[in-house]
Amino acid sequence: MTQENPPAAEHAELRADCAECFGLCCVALPFARSTDFAVDKPAGKACGHLRKDFRCGIHTRLRSEGYPGCTVFDCFGAGQKVSRVTFGGTDWRTTPTAAGEMFAVFPVMRQLHELLWYVTEALALAPARPVHPELRRARHRIDALTHGSSDSLRALDVNALRGEVNALLLRAGDLAREQVPGRRPNHRGADLVGARLAGADLRGASLRGALLVAADLSGADLRNADLIGADLRDADLSGADLTGSLFVTQAQLSAARGDAVTLLPAGLSRPAHW
Known part of the structure; x- marks a missing residue:
């Protein structure tokens, strides 16, 4: 077996909890009319199906209504982090002045949470033990970044960070794949x-x-x-x-x-x- 420690507990906070989010994926992100989305929507504009309570009005019918793209999107828990931690429960509807800032932070936070997901997965791979010390340091660093201010998050060079972490993930993956003979x-x-x-x-x-x-x-x-x-x-x-x-x-x-x-x-x- 390649897995050393099940990452379920660490992944718990990296799973989307829409009840704790202000519908950020339905507002901050753009989508284009296609096989994935029934209409065009620019970034920063709320989807027409987003209700006042920040829930989706067609959640159970997304595929039949022409929104399969929504069913495959995963924020890795970034939505609730931005809503409840970065902005302390301030929502973009009651405080419109925070909207632009919140929408700019959300995509950055999503990338950080996605990296945390992958690093946590890599730390569960027993063959990747030689890389675990560096992976643990990376996880600590990324987690600290997710608790930063909105200004620090918007100023973050996420691409550079992804490059550094990807090198570790590549090594971890190669070590795990080497367990397969032939x-x-x-x-x-x-x-x-x-x-x-x-x-x-x-x-x-x-x-x-x-x-x-x-x-x-x-x-x-x-x-x-x-x-x-x-x-x-x-x-x-x-x-x-x-x-x-x-x-x-x-x-x-x-x-x-x-x-x-x-x-x-x-x-x-x-x-x-x-």
Whole structure:
């Protein structure tokens, strides 16, 4: 097994709690009319379905109403952090002067929380022990940044930070993949849109950042494959084995298609639409 300590407890605060958020993803972020969204919406404008209590008016009908993009978005708990910690419970409706600042902070916080999620995952990988000291320091540093002021968050160079942390995650992933004997395919950043990979042996493969949109991965063996940043939109994961797959997020699964026999990584749930 590659996992040393289940990251469930550490991940608890990195899961979205919409009841504690002021609907930030429905206002701060833009979306364009497409197969993912029924209409255009600029950043900073509230979605027409956002209710006064900051809940979504069509939450249970998002896919049928033409908003599947909303069902796969995950803020990793950044929404409640910005709403309740950074701005201390001040919402953008009752205090319009804080709106612009709050909307600018939210995307930054989301990236920080996403990094915390990945670092926590890496710290649960037993083969990655040589990197654990650096990962723990990175987690402490990122966590401290999430508790900074709105000014410090807006001034943060997130891309530079992501580059530093990504180097550690790459080393952790490589150490975990090396536990798989034999050939380990390297498809890092590959364009595999619509690829026919049904039943493929992808154990220990690097699929970091790969474009797997609409790829046929039915019955594929993805055990211990590194899927960080892989685009799985509309990919067919029916019957696939993702046991122990590295750095998989709930959003990736929600964007894909699967079935009742798809085997999932520990801690992740089978999407309702599968």
